[in-house]
Amino acid sequence: MAKEKQSVRLEHVSKIYQDPKTGKDFYAVQDANLMMEPGSFTCLLGPSGCGKTTILRMIAGFESPDEGEIFMGEVPINKLTPNKRDTAMVFQSYALLPHTTFLTTLPMALSCAN
Ligand SMILES: Nc1ncnc2c1ncn2[C@@H]1O[C@H](COP(=O)(O)OP(=O)(O)OP(=O)(O)O)[C@@H](O)[C@H]1O
Numbered sequence: 001m002a003k004e005k006q007s008v009r010l011e012h013v014s015k016i017y018q019d020p021k022t023g024k025d026f027y028a029v030q031d032a033n034l035m036m037e038p039g040s041f042t043c044l045l046g047p048s049g050c051g052k053t054t055i056l057r058m059i060a061g062f063e064s065p066d067e068g069e070i071f072m073g074e075v076p077i078n079k080l081t082p083n084k085r086d087t088a089m090v091f092q093s094y095a096l097l098p099h100t101t102f103l104t105t106l107p108m109a110l111s112c113a114n
């Protein structure tokens, strides 16, 4: 059965990290609001360090927002572990799968999920 496509929505999402050099807290992402329509294709553009990967990691569930809520459809997903979300993420570096290509890596999550 075909899965229904869901929207992804960020409402006032922030993530605070600690600067390893100074020990001070800072906003890696501050008050992000974003609506991604079902079936749409979205690019996050911005300078290095502006929080793109942090946003992706929060959507995939590898990081938890310190403020705000992420929704899939109308369901809040902040408390769901990565395996309970219908998401897949390809990491920025080749750290995990150095032997594969883009074309074999990208569909891997989909083929695992049949
Ligand atoms: N685990 C962490 N602990 C502390 N600071 C972090 C951590 N992960 C990321 N940061 C910092 O948070 C900020 C946002 O990082 P992020 O990786 O989301 O940026 P980015 O937009 O993806 O950058 P790039 O274009 O270089 O990939 C940066 O200042 C980064 O150094």
Ligand SMILES: [Mg+2]
Residues within 6 Å of the ligand: 052, 053, 054, 092
């Ligand atoms: Mg990044």
